[in-house]
Amino acid sequence: MAQARPRGRPKLDTEKRGNEILIEAVNVFSKNGYRTTDLQEIADNLGIAKGTIYLYFTSKEQLFQTAVDYSIARLAERIEAEVINADSPLDKIKAIVRAHMKFFSEEYALAEIIARERGDFKDRAEKTYLRVFSENSERIEDIIREGIKEGTFRKVNVKRATEILANLLTGTIYTYMFAKKNGSLNGAIDTTTDILLNGLLNERDGL
Amino acid sequence: MAQARPRGRPKLDTEKRGNEILIEAVNVFSKNGYRTTDLQEIADNLGIAKGTIYLYFTSKEQLFQTAVDYSIARLAERIEAEVINADSPLDKIKAIVRAHMKFFSEEYALAEIIARERGDFKDRAEKTYLRVFSENSERIEDIIREGIKEGTFRKVNVKRATEILANLLTGTIYTYMFAKKNGSLNGAIDTTTDILLNGLLNERDGL
Amino acid sequence: MAQARPRGRPKLDTEKRGNEILIEAVNVFSKNGYRTTDLQEIADNLGIAKGTIYLYFTSKEQLFQTAVDYSIARLAERIEAEVINADSPLDKIKAIVRAHMKFFSEEYALAEIIARERGDFKDRAEKTYLRVFSENSERIEDIIREGIKEGTFRKVNVKRATEILANLLTGTIYTYMFAKKNGSLNGAIDTTTDILLNGLLNERDGL
Amino acid sequence: MAQARPRGRPKLDTEKRGNEILIEAVNVFSKNGYRTTDLQEIADNLGIAKGTIYLYFTSKEQLFQTAVDYSIARLAERIEAEVINADSPLDKIKAIVRAHMKFFSEEYALAEIIARERGDFKDRAEKTYLRVFSENSERIEDIIREGIKEGTFRKVNVKRATEILANLLTGTIYTYMFAKKNGSLNGAIDTTTDILLNGLLNERDGL
DNA sequence: TATGAATGAGATTTCATTCAT
DNA sequence: TATGAATGAAATCTCATTCAT
Structure with a gap:
């Protein structure tokens, strides 16, 4: 699910966190659509920091398409x-x-x-x-x-x-x-x- | 689709301009989608000012839905x-x-x-x-x-x-x-x- | 001073505003350096909105280099x-x-x-x-x-x-x-x- | 340049690692400048974790100035x-x-x-x-x-x-x-x- | 009506720094 | 010591909308 990491991106052994984000992203994007979704909402729902999402997905768009x-x-x-x-x-x-x-x-x-x-x-x-x-x-x-x-x-x-x-x-x-x-x-x-x-x-x- | 029109004025010009904007909006929204469309592009294509759009439509959203x-x-x-x-x-x-x-x-x-x-x-x-x-x-x-x-x-x-x-x-x-x-x-x-x-x-x- | 405008950028007749920004940018960049300068400071000093700077310059970097x-x-x-x-x-x-x-x-x-x-x-x-x-x-x-x-x-x-x-x-x-x-x-x-x-x-x- | 060292420990290893970081920092800062340098690049080049840098230097700024x-x-x-x-x-x-x-x-x-x-x-x-x-x-x-x-x-x-x-x-x-x-x-x-x-x-x- | 310069809220993204392991 | 995932503050930039002319 999580995409190829750019150089310097942590080598995340655990796909678990990436999957959690993905599932929550499905819910929130599904509810709000792409434009109206603030990644903050996804982060909040998971109790993580917004920046964390960027450890697993390179951009909002890539998260959506994933x-x-x-x-x-x-x-x-x-x-x-x-x-x-x-x-x-x-x-x-x-x-x-x-x-x-x-x-x-x-x-x-x-x-x-x-x-x-x-x-x-x-x-x-x-x-x-x-x-x-x-x-x-x-x-x-x-x-x-x-x-x-x-x-x-x-x-x-x-x-x-x-x-x-x-x-x-x-x-x-x-x-x-x-x-x-x-x-x-x-x-x-x-x-x-x-x-x-x-x-x-x-x-x-x-x- | 054209907005409130001053009373007593001939409505034809107003309707015409409003329609031009609408038609161009169809083209541009159709090409870019809602989010990615900049109203400036619609205005540019028509050779009018961006503010003019707001004389005929109350918001980007209303223009799209019209x-x-x-x-x-x-x-x-x-x-x-x-x-x-x-x-x-x-x-x-x-x-x-x-x-x-x-x-x-x-x-x-x-x-x-x-x-x-x-x-x-x-x-x-x-x-x-x-x-x-x-x-x-x-x-x-x-x-x-x-x-x-x-x-x-x-x-x-x-x-x-x-x-x-x-x-x-x-x-x-x-x-x-x-x-x-x-x-x-x-x-x-x-x-x-x-x-x-x-x-x-x-x-x-x-x- | 102000650079070639992208399509859709207002055709600013008045170079005056652009020059004001440039002069203030010289002062602030000179004082803080590039990295530490927040464009907000330039805007504040001039009593204008931050977004206004972007009507005259395409980016912070371009402003600096201008x-x-x-x-x-x-x-x-x-x-x-x-x-x-x-x-x-x-x-x-x-x-x-x-x-x-x-x-x-x-x-x-x-x-x-x-x-x-x-x-x-x-x-x-x-x-x-x-x-x-x-x-x-x-x-x-x-x-x-x-x-x-x-x-x-x-x-x-x-x-x-x-x-x-x-x-x-x-x-x-x-x-x-x-x-x-x-x-x-x-x-x-x-x-x-x-x-x-x-x-x-x-x-x-x-x- | 190396930071506070636990008492009684042999200091040689510590010095060595600290120096490696310093030398690599010279190369990377020299190439990119301060602002554009991501500490991750220094860490990657050395095959160490980014956090490790902070065991030897208190901040990016201090590393640069060292x-x-x-x-x-x-x-x-x-x-x-x-x-x-x-x-x-x-x-x-x-x-x-x-x-x-x-x-x-x-x-x-x-x-x-x-x-x-x-x-x-x-x-x-x-x-x-x-x-x-x-x-x-x-x-x-x-x-x-x-x-x-x-x-x-x-x-x-x-x-x-x-x-x-x-x-x-x-x-x-x-x-x-x-x-x-x-x-x-x-x-x-x-x-x-x-x-x-x-x-x-x-x-x-x-x- | 028309203009277009100005606004400013808002959102994405980065990355130095921390900290649990 | 070492790790590297997680944090979250910060800052650039966009653009719908307003408003003085």
């Missing part, structure tokens, strides 16, 4: 954990949708950080998006392709379909926190999956 | 213009998708402003989202309901389906600028519509 | 004013010595600034020195050369002699303020000139 | 070593000039430290100068006085002449590093001595 990277890594883990138990292409697609929506629901601050990056650091966010997208899109493409081959999915343009799924999930990140009031998480997952799949399925599922 | 509101109004107009020519529920849904995607494609800066709001003004962005959403969602719900009634659409949960469409479109806003499309805009519109609809349609369209 | 340049320009004027009234090479050399010593004596703060640069900005000071030196050394070389031709001066190595004169004068800058207690300025000028011209020896050594 | 004192002591040794072999007043003056110029040439960092003090510690530098000056000036005055008595030197104002010699030598310290000598060190020493002793004039002026 927090984004951290959040993305957590999301990736989520996806991994859900998909690993799915066998069929159908279940895998369901798992990916479920992973995203549970993540946004259960790790509010992490999701918020990702959404915030878009506003304050568009260029970095673009790279972030493409990184995440390309990491996942190949996997998704394979799933769709496999589903088409075995006859479960219609013969859609694989790349486009992947992109649309990404858009749907991204949009869900950005809006879920806003619209989350109505109904259960499971309901949302089910409906989203249902609509998405009934656009993909060749043979209608339980219809 | 720019967001402006962008949203433009989007609403777009939707309106597309939907008005559509008769069937099917065509209306297609029109809505098309309107969004053309907007993002053709009015880059306006779309970018909307996406940017999330970084620094999460609470306002939430309201913005809900406003756009509720302005549109009632219409969309009606369309879907109508489509279900006439047998075009499956019997889905109307509110949820509306939300999902919103997520998909929102996601497209946030990512459109990132994913340099390989194909044409029309292709993207068509595929998105196709996948969306074939999840909604009772009878498959052209399959 | 102050150095200013001091050097004043010294150059001094030299010019003294030398212009001298006809013979002999009188010109005397005038140069006199100009330096009067400058240090009468424009304490300006001289101090020049001396201070050496400590805090060695590289810049080197350039400063070489600039001043090369501006003057050609003139001095010409004077010495002329004096040799007309038989007033011994046939010394012209470049070396020039350098030695420069060293003597530079040393006087750096030490004059320290050693100025004993005796009159005129006495100091006379003796310095005398020894420079006549040397220490009673009987010329190997001449 | 480094200045050290440099001056080395210069004094040089002078001593050169003068001790000279018999006549003439040779002694030559030896003093030679000692200075060799010092600046061969002990760059030490000379640089002395020159640097002026930037941040003017008052201390004044004391430093006066200390060096008075340590040497009495000796120089004696030499000149002796030279006058035996008829080698002209009947100049002894104190003034001493001061002038000091200025010339000080100026040489401050500029030697700047003016990349074209010729040899010996050439510079010879010409400087020559002009100091014989002056510039062909025919003595009013002598």
Whole structure:
């Protein structure tokens, strides 16, 4: 987490302190956004001095972006954990949708950080998006392709379909926190999956 | 968007100058984001003094949010213009998708402003989202309901389906600028519509 | 004095304010040195806000170095004013010595600034020195050369002699303020000139 | 230079470590100046912890000034070593000039430290100068006085002449590093001595 | 209305110094 | 003695906002 240290920076054996700061940074940045956050608040919450943060992170911006990277890594883990138990292409697609929506629901601050990056650091966010997208899109493409081959999915343009799924999930990140009031998480997952799949399925599922 | 205007004066000049500032604000905020934008840049681009901006807008924040509101109004107009020519529920849904995607494609800066709001003004962005959403969602719900009634659409949960469409479109806003499309805009519109609809349609369209 | 303004910096018609700041900067830097000087002190002395300084100078360092340049320009004027009234090479050399010593004596703060640069900005000071030196050394070389031709001066190595004169004068800058207690300025000028011209020896050594 | 040492302990190790720090401090301060030097750099270069420096020196300032004192002591040794072999007043003056110029040439960092003090510690530098000056000036005055008595030197104002010699030598310290000598060190020493002793004039002026 | 110089609060960042180990 | 993580005071610089003209 803590980045490569410039010369003269203490060789911090303990990543623990760095992680504490990172976690608190996620919370505070998530609450206030980048601009309005005073590193003093992070320091105060941890009961440390402001200067200490600079032993672990080179700048406010780098701390923020490390927090984004951290959040993305957590999301990736989520996806991994859900998909690993799915066998069929159908279940895998369901798992990916479920992973995203549970993540946004259960790790509010992490999701918020990702959404915030878009506003304050568009260029970095673009790279972030493409990184995440390309990491996942190949996997998704394979799933769709496999589903088409075995006859479960219609013969859609694989790349486009992947992109649309990404858009749907991204949009869900950005809006879920806003619209989350109505109904259960499971309901949302089910409906989203249902609509998405009934656009993909060749043979209608339980219809 | 222009501020308090002295009574009895012709309002045209005032409105014009206020609009010029607003348009330029859209461009600059869109390029830099809120935090990094120096009002001086807006003033310079227009060849006016920085203080002049304060004759039309009360603060940087208000200028930014006026720019967001402006962008949203433009989007609403777009939707309106597309939907008005559509008769069937099917065509209306297609029109809505098309309107969004053309907007993002053709009015880059306006779309970018909307996406940017999330970084620094999460609470306002939430309201913005809900406003756009509720302005549109009632219409969309009606369309879907109508489509279900006439047998075009499956019997889905109307509110949820509306939300999902919103997520998909929102996601497209946030990512459109990132994913340099390989194909044409029309292709993207068509595929998105196709996948969306074939999840909604009772009878498959052209399959 | 005030440097090229970055884009967006007010087009300050009035150099007056910039000059006031510069003069005060000379005083304060001269008193405290670079490091210990807080720009607040300069602002306070002038009854202006700290931020105002940044309308005229881009940074503390640039202000300091502008102050150095200013001091050097004043010294150059001094030299010019003294030398212009001298006809013979002999009188010109005397005038140069006199100009330096009067400058240090009468424009304490300006001289101090020049001396201070050496400590805090060695590289810049080197350039400063070489600039001043090369501006003057050609003139001095010409004077010495002329004096040799007309038989007033011994046939010394012209470049070396020039350098030695420069060293003597530079040393006087750096030490004059320290050693100025004993005796009159005129006495100091006379003796310095005398020894420079006549040397220490009673009987010329190997001449 | 080493600080309070626990009683009864062998002092050699302590002295050694303290000296290492001092030598490295000379190098780093000489390179960066006082302000820009981070004690961490000194520690890093020695492979010790920054805190260790504080076991030997009470503060950054004290370390710097110890480094200045050290440099001056080395210069004094040089002078001593050169003068001790000279018999006549003439040779002694030559030896003093030679000692200075060799010092600046061969002990760059030490000379640089002395020159640097002026930037941040003017008052201390004044004391430093006066200390060096008075340590040497009495000796120089004696030499000149002796030279006058035996008829080698002209009947100049002894104190003034001493001061002038000091200025010339000080100026040489401050500029030697700047003016990349074209010729040899010996050439510079010879010409400087020559002009100091014989002056510039062909025919003595009013002598 | 328009100007743009001036303001001054505020935030990031550095680094000498301390101190628990 | 030695370490090096932690401290926190301090200072530069920015820029939204004001206001006299």
